[in-house]
Amino acid sequence: MSEKLLVRRAAVLGAGVMGAQIAAHLTNAGVDTVLFDLPAKEGDPNGIVTQAIAHLGKLSPAPLAAKGLAERIVPANYETGLELLRGCDLIVEAIAERMDWKQDLYKKIAPYVPAEAVLASNTSGLGINKLAEALPEQLRHRFCGVHFFNPPRYMHLAELIPAKTTDAAVLRGLETFLTTTLGKGVVYAKDTPNFIGNRIGVFSMLAAMHHTEQFGLGFDTVDALTGPAIGRPKSATYRTADVVGLDTMAHVIKTMADTLPDDPWHAYFKAPKWLSALIEKKALGQKSGAGVYTKRGKDILVLDVKAQDYRPSAGELDAEVAALLKEKDPAKKFAALRASAHPQAQFLWAIFRDSFHYSAYHLEAIADTARDVDFAMRWGYGWSMGPFETWQAAGWKQVADWIAEDIVAGKAMAAAPLPNWVFDGREGVHGGKGSYSPARNVEVPRSANPVYARQRFPDPLLGEKFSQGRTVFENDGVRMWADEGDDIAVVGFKTKMHTVNDHVLDGLQEAIAIAERDFRGLVVWQPREPFSAGADLAGALGLLQAGDVRGFEAMVANFQKTSQRIKYAQVPVVAAVRGLALGGGCEFQMHAARTVFALESYIGLVEAGVGLLPAGGGLKELAVRASEKAGPNGDVLAELKAAFESVAMAKVSTSALEARELKLARESDAVVFNAFELLHVAKAQARALAEGGYRPPLPARNIRVAGDVGIATFKMLLVNMLEGRFISPHDYEIASRIATVVCGGEVDRGAVVDEEWLLRLEREHFVALAQMPKTQERIAHMLKTGKPLRN
Structure with a gap:
C-alpha cells in the first residue's frame, strides 16, 4: 500500500x-x-x-x-x-x-x-x-x-x-x-485509557480539586491561580469543568476509576461530593446556565461549598503570590513557591509536584517520548509549556529531589516512587538529540515523516532552536532574511503587535528594492501572530495633538506609497497571513501579488472603529476590483455593496474563507490549514509566480466608478440606519466619506478615474476625519481601553 x-x-x-x-x-x-x-x-x-x-x-x-x-x-x-x-x-x-x-x-x-x-x-x-x-x-x-x-x-x-x-x-x-x-x-499515543491528553489533563484537574479542599481555597481563587498566571488558558480549572459539562466531567472521572484499577492515584478518581450534588440538581455548567459558576443579571457568582450557596466571584491572587509568579527565572520561582507558607503558594507547588510525579510515573506506559506528553498538553489543553518542559526549566535535579522528599514525607498524593530514569544524572528529558523515551532508553529525534519538511519553524520545545536565516537588511521596524542559497527572501516586522510606523514603512520599501535586485521574490511573514494590528495609532495621535497636520499627511502618503510599492514591485511580493490582519495590515496583503492565509485569519478594514477610514490604498483597491469584476458593461455598484458594508461596519472575518465573502481576500488567494506550513506555502507561491515569468499588473488608469449615484445609494442605507438609531451621527459621517471614496467621489456614474485620483480622495477624507474631536476621542479611547468607542 x-x-x-x-x-x-x-x-x-x-x-x-x-x-x-x-x-x-x-x-x-x-x-x-x-x-x-x-x-x-x-x-x-x-x-x-x-x-x-x-x-x-x-x-x-x-x-x-x-x-x-x-x-x-x-x-x-x-x-x-x-x-x-x-x-x-x-x-x-x-x-x-x-x-x-x-x-x-x-x-x-x-x-x-x-x-x-x-x-x-x-x-x-x-x-x-x-x-x-x-x-x-x-x-x-x-x-x-x-x-x-x-x-x-x-x-x-x-x-x-x-x-x-x-x-x-x-x-x-x-x-x-x-x-x-x-x-x-x-x-x-499508546492504547491506554484516556490516551495522553485526557490522562494527564484530567488528572491535573483532579489534583487541583483535591488541593482546593486541602488548602481551603475558593473555586474562583483556584481559577485565578491556575489560568494565565501559570501559562494556562483563562478558563483555568473550574470554568473549564463548567464549559466541558459537569456531567461529562463526572463521566470521564468514572471511566478513569473503572479502567485504571491499578493506578497508584486510583483513590482520587472519584467525583467530589459538591460535583455530584450539582449534577443531581441538574446544574451541569454552561449548557444548563449554572454549575460551579452562575450569572445573576450582570454579576458572576461562584459556588461556596461551605455555605452551600452562590456568592459573588472575587477570586484574586494574593499580592505576595502574584509577585512570586512574576519571577522570570523558573528555578527561583519554584524554590519560592515551595518555601512559602502562603496557602496559595503551597497549592501551586502541590499541583505542579503531583502532575510532574504522575507524568513521570506513567510516561513509559502512555507515550513513546516526553515530547508527546508536552505537545499533547500544549495543543490539547492550551498550556504554554508541558509538564516535562516546566520541570526541566525549573531545574530537573533539584525539583526531582523535592518531589522525592515530598513522597517520603507523605505530602504527595501517592506513595509510588519516581522511576529510576529520573535520577540517572540527567538534566532533563529534552536535549540536542531529541526527547527521552523510557521504553527505548534513548533520546528520540522529531519524526522523519516528510510532511514535517513543510514546517520551517515547527512549534519549538524547550531548548529547541531553529536557524533564523541570514539577515539581509534590518532597521528599527523590519528584519529581512533568507536561508543560505535561497532565492526567496522573507521580511517581518519588529514592532509590538506588528503595528505599522515610519520605520516599518521605510523598511518595507527598502526590502522590496533589495528583493528586486538580489532575489526572485519576497514574502511578508511574521514569526508569531498577529500578521499586523494596523497603523501605529499612538504615533498618529501624537502628530494630531501636536497640531502637525503636515506631518500627519506625510505619514498617510508614505503608507500609500508603501502599498503601491508592494503592488508594483518587479518581483512577486506574497503576504503570509495568520491571526489578526487589521487596517493597514489588511491593506498590505490586499496589494500583494498573492496572499496565503492560515485558516484562522481574522481580517478587517476596521478604521471606522477609531473614527477614520482606510487610507493605505484599501478603498482604492476595492474600487479597482469592483471595476475589474464588473467589466466594461457591468454594474460597478453591485460589485461594491459587500465591500462597502464590510468597511463601514468595520467587520472582521472569522476565518480566511469568510474574508473572501467580505471582499477582503481574493478567490485566487491560498488558504493553509496548518499555520506552521504557512511560510513554506508562501515561499512556494512566490517561487511559482517567479517561475511563471512574473510581471506586476499594469497601472490601473481606467477605473470605472459608481460616482454620485453610488454615493447617494449608500447614503440612503445610512440614513435609515441613523434614523433607526443603529448608528451615531459620527458613524454616519465616517461611513458617508467611505462611500464617497469607494465610489470615486462626486463624479458621474460610470466615470473613469485612475489610482492617483482615488488615493488623493482617501488622503483628503482621512485627514479631514482625523482632525475631528470625536475621532480623536475614539483613537484615545482605543489606545486606553483596547475597545472601540461609539460616540
Whole structure:
C-alpha cells in the first residue's frame, strides 16, 4: 500500500456534538463529506443528520469556516445510506463512548468499507485493540484510533492511536492528511485509557480539586491561580469543568476509576461530593446556565461549598503570590513557591509536584517520548509549556529531589516512587538529540515523516532552536532574511503587535528594492501572530495633538506609497497571513501579488472603529476590483455593496474563507490549514509566480466608478440606519466619506478615474476625519481601553 492517503470523500459516523463538528472541519478543508446517524423514526429518514447540520450554524465558536459550507455536507443514515460508504477513502466513527455500540456498528458497516479505505475511531479513551476485535481480518490493518479535541476546528491536537494490527504505512498517510489537510498537530499515543491528553489533563484537574479542599481555597481563587498566571488558558480549572459539562466531567472521572484499577492515584478518581450534588440538581455548567459558576443579571457568582450557596466571584491572587509568579527565572520561582507558607503558594507547588510525579510515573506506559506528553498538553489543553518542559526549566535535579522528599514525607498524593530514569544524572528529558523515551532508553529525534519538511519553524520545545536565516537588511521596524542559497527572501516586522510606523514603512520599501535586485521574490511573514494590528495609532495621535497636520499627511502618503510599492514591485511580493490582519495590515496583503492565509485569519478594514477610514490604498483597491469584476458593461455598484458594508461596519472575518465573502481576500488567494506550513506555502507561491515569468499588473488608469449615484445609494442605507438609531451621527459621517471614496467621489456614474485620483480622495477624507474631536476621542479611547468607542 502507498503511504499517500488520497481522500476524495470522507464519511463521519455519528452526528452528535463531535461527529457533526468533525464533518464540518473536513468540509472546511474541502473534503467531500457524508455525515451518518440513525434513521429518524418519522419523516425524512436523514432527519437526525439534517437537524445536526442546521445546528452547526448556531454554535460558537463556529465549527464552519463559512456559513454556506453547511449545505455541502451530505446527510445519510445507517439503514438506507450505507452504499455511500463504498466511495469513501476515510471513515471516522464518532458515536457515543460505548464499546458495544461501536463494535455493533463496525459489524454493520464492514461489508461496505472499500478495500483501500482507512477506518478510524474518534474515541477519547476506549481501547483501540478491543475495538479492532469486532472487525473482519482484512480491515484490521487499516484501523486505528484518532482522537480530535473539542472544538475540532480550533484545537490543534489530534492523537493517533495505533492498534497492534495497524499498518505503519496507513498511520503515516493518515498523519500526513491530519497535519496538512486538517492543520493538526499529531501526537502518537499508546492504547491506554484516556490516551495522553485526557490522562494527564484530567488528572491535573483532579489534583487541583483535591488541593482546593486541602488548602481551603475558593473555586474562583483556584481559577485565578491556575489560568494565565501559570501559562494556562483563562478558563483555568473550574470554568473549564463548567464549559466541558459537569456531567461529562463526572463521566470521564468514572471511566478513569473503572479502567485504571491499578493506578497508584486510583483513590482520587472519584467525583467530589459538591460535583455530584450539582449534577443531581441538574446544574451541569454552561449548557444548563449554572454549575460551579452562575450569572445573576450582570454579576458572576461562584459556588461556596461551605455555605452551600452562590456568592459573588472575587477570586484574586494574593499580592505576595502574584509577585512570586512574576519571577522570570523558573528555578527561583519554584524554590519560592515551595518555601512559602502562603496557602496559595503551597497549592501551586502541590499541583505542579503531583502532575510532574504522575507524568513521570506513567510516561513509559502512555507515550513513546516526553515530547508527546508536552505537545499533547500544549495543543490539547492550551498550556504554554508541558509538564516535562516546566520541570526541566525549573531545574530537573533539584525539583526531582523535592518531589522525592515530598513522597517520603507523605505530602504527595501517592506513595509510588519516581522511576529510576529520573535520577540517572540527567538534566532533563529534552536535549540536542531529541526527547527521552523510557521504553527505548534513548533520546528520540522529531519524526522523519516528510510532511514535517513543510514546517520551517515547527512549534519549538524547550531548548529547541531553529536557524533564523541570514539577515539581509534590518532597521528599527523590519528584519529581512533568507536561508543560505535561497532565492526567496522573507521580511517581518519588529514592532509590538506588528503595528505599522515610519520605520516599518521605510523598511518595507527598502526590502522590496533589495528583493528586486538580489532575489526572485519576497514574502511578508511574521514569526508569531498577529500578521499586523494596523497603523501605529499612538504615533498618529501624537502628530494630531501636536497640531502637525503636515506631518500627519506625510505619514498617510508614505503608507500609500508603501502599498503601491508592494503592488508594483518587479518581483512577486506574497503576504503570509495568520491571526489578526487589521487596517493597514489588511491593506498590505490586499496589494500583494498573492496572499496565503492560515485558516484562522481574522481580517478587517476596521478604521471606522477609531473614527477614520482606510487610507493605505484599501478603498482604492476595492474600487479597482469592483471595476475589474464588473467589466466594461457591468454594474460597478453591485460589485461594491459587500465591500462597502464590510468597511463601514468595520467587520472582521472569522476565518480566511469568510474574508473572501467580505471582499477582503481574493478567490485566487491560498488558504493553509496548518499555520506552521504557512511560510513554506508562501515561499512556494512566490517561487511559482517567479517561475511563471512574473510581471506586476499594469497601472490601473481606467477605473470605472459608481460616482454620485453610488454615493447617494449608500447614503440612503445610512440614513435609515441613523434614523433607526443603529448608528451615531459620527458613524454616519465616517461611513458617508467611505462611500464617497469607494465610489470615486462626486463624479458621474460610470466615470473613469485612475489610482492617483482615488488615493488623493482617501488622503483628503482621512485627514479631514482625523482632525475631528470625536475621532480623536475614539483613537484615545482605543489606545486606553483596547475597545472601540461609539460616540
